[in-house]
Each structure stands twice: as C-alpha cells, then as structure tokens.
Amino acid sequence: MEFPKTTIAAVIIGIAIIGGIAYEHYLSSQKPIIVLATTTSVYDSGMLDYLIPKFENKHHAEVHVISVGTGQAIEIGRRGDADIVLVHSKNLELSFVNSTYGIHRIGVFYNDFIIVGPASDPAGIKNLTNSTEAFRRICERGFRGDATFVSRADKSGTNMFELKIWSMLGITPSNKTYAWYIEAGTGMGSVLRISNEKGSYTLTDRSTWLSFKRQLKDMDILVQDDKILTNPYAIILVNPEKYPNRNYKGALALAKFMISNEGQELIANYKKNGEMLFKPLARKIELARELGFPDQSNELAWYDKQKP
Amino acid sequence: MMCEKMFENTFLEEILNITLLSLKVSGTAVLIGAIIGIPIGTALGFGWFKGKMMLTRIIDLTLKSIVNTFMGLPPVVVGLVVYLLLTTSGPLGPLGLLYTPTAMIITQLIMAVPIVTGVTMSAIGSVEKTVRERALSLGATDRQAAWTVLREARTGILTAVIVAFGAAISEVGGIMIAGGNIRWVTRTLTTAIVVETNLGNFDLAITLGIILLSIAFIINLALTIIQFRGQKR
Numbered sequence: 001m002e003f004p005k006t007t008i009a010a011v012i013i014g015i016a017i018i019g020g021i022a023y024e025h026y027l028s029s030q031k032p033i034i035v036l037a038t039t040t041s042v043y044d045s046g047m048l049d050y051l052i053p054k055f056e057n058k059h060h061a062e063v064h065v066i067s068v069g070t071g072q073a074i075e076i077g078r079r080g081d082a083d084i085v086l087v088h089s090k091n092l093e094l095s096f097v098n099s100t101y102g103i104h105r106i107g108v109f110y111n112d113f114i115i116v117g118p119a120s121d122p123a124g125i126k127n128l129t130n131s132t133e134a135f136r137r138i139c140e141r142g143f144r145g146d147a148t149f150v151s152r153a154d155k156s157g158t159n160m161f162e163l164k165i166w167s168m169l170g171i172t173p174s175n176k177t178y179a180w181y182i183e184a185g186t187g188m189g190s191v192l193r194i195s196n197e198k199g200s201y202t203l204t205d206r207s208t209w210l211s212f213k214r215q216l217k218d219m220d221i222l223v224q225d226d227k228i229l230t231n232p233y234a235i236i237l238v239n240p241e242k243y244p245n246r247n248y249k250g251a252l253a254l255a256k257f258m259i260s261n262e263g264q265e266l267i268a269n270y271k272k273n274g275e276m277l278f279k280p281l282a283r284k285i286e287l288a289r290e291l292g293f294p295d296q297s298n299e300l301a302w303y304d305k306q307k308p
Numbered sequence: 309m310m311c312e313k314m315f316e317n318t319f320l321e322e323i324l325n326i327t328l329l330s331l332k333v334s335g336t337a338v339l340i341g342a343i344i345g346i347p348i349g350t351a352l353g354f355g356w357f358k359g360k361m362m363l364t365r366i367i368d369l370t371l372k373s374i375v376n377t378f379m380g381l382p383p384v385v386v387g388l389v390v391y392l393l394l395t396t397s398g399p400l401g402p403l404g405l406l407y408t409p410t411a412m413i414i415t416q417l418i419m420a421v422p423i424v425t426g427v428t429m430s431a432i433g434s435v436e437k438t439v440r441e442r443a444l445s446l447g448a449t450d451r452q453a454a455w456t457v458l459r460e461a462r463t464g465i466l467t468a469v470i471v472a473f474g475a476a477i478s479e480v481g482g483i484m485i486a487g488g489n490i491r492w493v494t495r496t497l498t499t500a501i502v503v504e505t506n507l508g509n510f511d512l513a514i515t516l517g518i519i520l521l522s523i524a525f526i527i528n529l530a531l532t533i534i535q536f537r538g539q540k541r
Contacts, residue, residue: 081395
C-alpha cells in the first residue's frame with residue numbers, strides 16, 4: 001500500500017508540532033512559576049497587571065494569576081493547585097487556616113464596600129451611613145416591586161459579605177423566593193454592568209466601581225462610609241507540608257514583596273482618576289488588628305525574618 | 309509618548325500571543341485527534357469489528373453509539389473532568405499539568421477524537437458498500453478495494469477534521485476550567501473575549517471576535533478548496 005505524500009507530510013508536521021510543544025514545555029519549566037489564586041475584584045482593577053511585572057523583573061520568576069471568587073480561590077489553594085492566595089472573606093480565610101492547608105494569613109491592603117444603584121434611587125437610601133438599614137429599605141421596596149438587587153451569588157468575598165448583611169436582617173434571600181433578588185453568579189464587573197442595565201442596586205468594592213465608573217452611566221454611589229463596610233484583603237500561603245511540590249519559596253517571595261515597604265508604596269500609588277484603589281494595610285498594625293488581623297504584628301515579624 | 313508607544317506594542321503583542329496560542333492549542337488537539345480518530349473511524353466505518361457472531365455485532369453497535377454520543381460532549385463537562393484528573397490532589401496531579409496549555413490541549417483532544425471518529429465513520433459508511441462492490445467486480449483485491457473506499461471517502465474525512473477544528477477553536481468552557489485563563493499563558497481568543505466582555509472592553513472583545521471568525525473562515529476556505537479539487541480529480 002502506497003501512502004500519498006500529503007499523509008506523510010501531515011504526519012511529519014504533527015510530530016514537529018508535538019516535539020515543539022514538548023520542547024517549549026521543557027523551556028518554560030526552567031523558570032520558576034508561582035501560581036496566585038485571587039479574586040476578580042483584585043484582578044479586574046488592573047492592580048496586579050501593574051504590580052506583578054515589577055516583582056517578576058526583580059525575582060526572575062513568572063507569576064500565573066488565576067482570577068476567581070474568594071471561595072473558589074481558597075478551594076484552589078486547599079487542593080494544592082496554587083502556591084498563594086490573595087482573598088477577602090474573613091470566615092473563609094480562617095477556616096482555610098484552621099484546616100492547616102493555609103498558613104501565615106496576613107492583611108495586605110484594604111478598600112471599602114459601597115452600595116450603588118440607580119441615580120433615581122427608588123428605595124431612598126441615598127446618604128444613609130447605615131448599610132443594614134439601606135438593605136432593609138431595598139428589601140421592603142423590592143417586595144413592592146419598585147427595586148431590585150443583583151447579587152454576585154458566587155461565594156466571592158463580596159458575596160459572603162453581602163449575605164452577612166442580609167443575615168443580620170434575618171433574611172436569606174434567593175432568586176427562587178424573592179423576585180427582586182437577582183443571583184447573577186458572575187464577577188464584580190459583570191454584576192455592575194447587569195445592575196446598570198436593569199436599574200438595580202448592588203454591593204461592590206470601591207476599586208471595581210472606580211474601574212468601571214465610566215461605563216455605568218445611570219448609577220451612583222448611594223451608601224458609603226459605614227464602618228462595617230471596610231474590606232480588608234489577606235495573603236495566605238499554601239502549607240508546604242501538605243503539598244511539598246508546590247513553589248513555597250516563590251510564594252513566600254511574592255508575599256514578602258507585597259507587604260514590603262516598596263510593595264505597599266506601589267499599591268498606594270496605583271490610582272484611577274486620581275483615586276487610590278487599595279490602601280496599604282500590612283504595616284499598619286493597629287488598623288489591621290481592628291480589621292480582623294489580631295496576629296498582624298507577629299505575622300509581619302515572621303515574614304520579615306524569612307530569607308528572601 | 310513613550311508610554312503610549314509601549315502600550316501599543318504590548319497590546320499588539322498580546323493579541324498576537326492570544327491568537328497564536330489559540331491556533332497552537334486547537335491545532336495540536338485536532339491533529340492528535342485526527343491521528344487517533346481517523347483510524348478508529350475507518351475501522352468502524354468498514355465494520356471491521358462486525359463479525360458473523362451476534363456478540364461482535366452488539367459490540368460494533370455499542371461502539372458506534374458511544375462514538376455518536378461522545379460527539380456531543382459538553383465542553384464544560386470535559387473541562388471539569390480534566391480539572392479533576394489534573395488537580396494536584398487528583399490522579400494525574402504529580403504531572404503538574406493543570407493550568408498549562410497542555411491541559412487545554414488534552415481537554416480539546418477529548419472533544420476532537422469522537423468528532424473525527426464519528427464523521428470519518430459515517431463518511432466511509434456512506435460510500436463503503438457501493439464503491440467496494442464496484443471495485444471488487446472490476447477485479448480489485450480486498451486490500452485494493454478498501455483503499456479505493458478510503459480514497460472516495462477522503463473529502464468526508466477532511467470534513468471530519470474541519471468540523472473538529474471548528475468546534476475546538478470556538479470552545480470556551482472547557483479550556484477556561486482546565487487552563488485557568490492565565491494572561492500570557494493560557495488565555496485564548498475565546499477566553500479573552502469572556503474576560504474583556506466582563507471588563508466591559510467591548511471594542512477589544514469584538515476585535516478578538518473578528519480575529520476568531522477570520523481564522524475559522526480562512527481555514528474553512530483552504531479546506532474547501534482542497535475538497536473541491538479532490539472532487540474534480
């Protein structure tokens with residue numbers, strides 16, 4: 001049986017491509033890779049695209065960023081599919097650390113949540129400084145059919161925080177029971193745009209809001225400056241004893257960079273329309289303690305003691 | 309000025325990177341898929357598993373049904389399975405392939421094999437009987453007759469490859485889960501469109517969409533020309 005030339009050519013090309021991929025894989029595995037699982041609220045702000053190249057240049061490492069919700073980011077860390085997580089949900093973080101899969105939780109930076117909604121404000125929450133009261137009014141108006149609320153519904157830090165406020169009112173809202181409660185199941189940016197289209201209220205972190213403001217013509221900030229709305233982000237390392245093959249050294253270097261004076265300064269300098277998106281937290285021990293990091297000074301000392 | 313220029317360059321570089329990665333991942337997956345799928349499809353199309361016995365017939369039918377079912381595998385399910393296989397604590401975890409282009413190739417390969425197999429199978433099945441009988445009546449040996457059938461079915465086999473490539477390059481759910489959509493590393497045209505749409509960068513999303521469409525068009529055009537020539541000869 002005689003093979004046509006095209007078949008032979010195809011086989012040769014095929015082998016060449018497979019060989020090329022194997023070679024490339026070999027090359028890329030020479031450079032240490034750090035896998036960072038983080039939240040869409042950090043990623044969508046563009047801050048990491050600004051910060052991480054500076055780290056990569058300094059340390060000759062490659063950082064791979066997986067951008068998901070906090071719940072999923074922690075799950076990725078727990079399964080050993082990441083080296084380090086950067087997240088914002090105290091309860092999920094603590095259970096991650098308590099399960100011993102995550103170690104050395106430290107506050108890095110913070111911003112705050114805000115309640116945004118249609119400029120017409122049918123629930124009349126504008127200028128309230130009590131977010132719980134604002135949620136109550138949205139719920140009340142919602143039942144009358146005047147207002148709707150879009151929820152992330154993705155176990156993200158923002159979603160967990162939103163559910164905490166509802167639970168303070170004794171409500172467990174869901175799409176099924178409440179027509180005014182829309183469960184989007186998507187990232188912060190999408191939820192903002194859905195809210196804008198539907199004229200709904202939603203809870204967002206200020207950074208994503210500032211990044212998207214230009215596209216949200218019909219929306220305004222309605223509630224802010226409530227103390228409980230402070231939104232701190234934490235770094236947690238994946239325990240190398242659980243996953244010895246993970247790049248613990250790289251994770252440590254990245255963490256050290258982000259909480260270093262240099263890293264904190266870079267974070268403070270990242271602005272959109274002149275507004276700071278994330279405020280430094282790592283070296284403000286008192287504030288960190290207030291925001292749910294009782295061990296901040298110990299952890300900071302530990303990180304500073306580690307060799308780079 | 310400098311900064312703008314830099315941005316322009318990396319912007320174009322990134323689009324190029326995304327496009328090349330898409331081509332590499334889907335191209336490799338379909339190529340390996342063709343190497344695996346065409347022989348299996350040929351065997352099934354010729355009914356080589358079909359013996360005289362009842363049992364072998366049942367096996368043949370079952371195999372064909374499995375192939376047909378798997379042709380419509382939902383990409384996200386494949387992505388999920390690949391994720392669970394490659395996750396660090398999973399059975400293939402030690403290979404360290406999760407969130408790499410290889411993971412995406414595996415995902416698309418799993419989808420491409422049944423498509424190539426299925427379309428090849430039906431292409432051969434549709435010409436097998438008549439062409440084979442004619443060849444045999446003209447004095448061909450069994451082997452020559454089989455070769456003639458294969459030659460007659462070659463446009464169909466090519467179609468199998470086109471269909472598989474079309475499915476692979478436009479797939480998003482599976483590679484998103486297995487590849488992790490990491491910028492510069494596992495971000496393809498489709499996953500980049502998802503990201504840019506989420507970020508509200510519709511201009512960029514549309515640009516990427518046009519690139520995706522153009523690639524699909526060019527490849528289909530090339531293959532259609534080859535098909536056309538094949539028919540004329």
